[in-house]
Amino acid sequence: MIKLHHVQYGRSFRVLWMLEEIGLDKIGPLEVIDYQIGSKAMQEGELRKVSPAVRIPAIELDGLVMSESGAIIEYLAETYAPELGRAVGHAERPEWLQWVHYSETMASLIEQLNLQLVFLRPPAKPSPVVVKLNVARLRGTLAGMEARLGDKEWLLEGGFSAADIMMGFNLFAVPFYVDMDQFPKLQAYRKRMEARPAYQRCIEREGPQRFYAKDFYPVPTE
Numbered sequence: 001m002i003k004l005h006h007v008q009y010g011r012s013f014r015v016l017w018m019l020e021e022i023g024l025d026k027i028g029p030l031e032v033i034d035y036q037i038g039s040k041a042m043q044e045g046e047l048r049k050v051s052p053a054v055r056i057p058a059i060e061l062d063g064l065v066m067s068e069s070g071a072i073i074e075y076l077a078e079t080y081a082p083e084l085g086r087a088v089g090h091a092e093r094p095e096w097l098q099w100v101h102y103s104e105t106m107a108s109l110i111e112q113l114n115l116q117l118v119f120l121r122p123p124a125k126p127s128p129v130v131v132k133l134n135v136a137r138l139r140g141t142l143a144g145m146e147a148r149l150g151d152k153e154w155l156l157e158g159g160f161s162a163a164d165i166m167m168g169f170n171l172f173a174v175p176f177y178v179d180m181d182q183f184p185k186l187q188a189y190r191k192r193m194e195a196r197p198a199y200q201r202c203i204e205r206e207g208p209q210r211f212y213a214k215d216f217y218p219v220p221t222e
């Protein structure tokens, strides 16, 4: 039995996708506890007991409690799906670790934009300067990834891995803030993700996204 503390299309999507790639038959039945970001249930409920920062994802699995998406993904790979990880001593391990953690460099920028453009309510107003800076920094992380991905199918030469799974949440959220036409390789990469049956099972489970009210959030004017 595995319990996943989850927000629709949040970072816990990484864990959901990872579990689907591994196959739930290998881990046990999945119970998903859904939250809404900023809700009382998230702040005051069970999550507080299992996540020190009261954030998702968190998992409960065989008496083990973990939060931090990257740590969960690494643990699940080494325990259940070595082919999705790169074990100690593997030539691709340094690069694998780099991409697993790179995803959080990107995600922290997405989070800043979510705070400014989705969460703030009047009379509070987003700062155009901060939003512009964060969009530029996010674009920079995308440019770096586009260049390194090149013509490869997945981030690592050796094939699909949990590092790609970490990027699923990112590439879902980024187009709400950055025009992706300038990143054709990343667009094709996202399509390859979406074509995976395990990813599709997650989308079916999640349904239409309910977090963003618009398809695109431009930098606000003063």
Ligand SMILES: N[C@@H](CCC(=O)N[C@@H](CS)C(=O)NCC(=O)O)C(=O)O
Pocket: 007, 010, 011, 012, 037, 038, 054, 055, 056, 057, 067, 068, 069, 070, 104
């Ligand atoms: N580094 C953490 C970040 C977790 C995180 O910030 N999750 C967001 C949702 S995507 C959250 O729970 N936010 C709640 C809040 O900021 O109060 C991870 O990768 O798991």
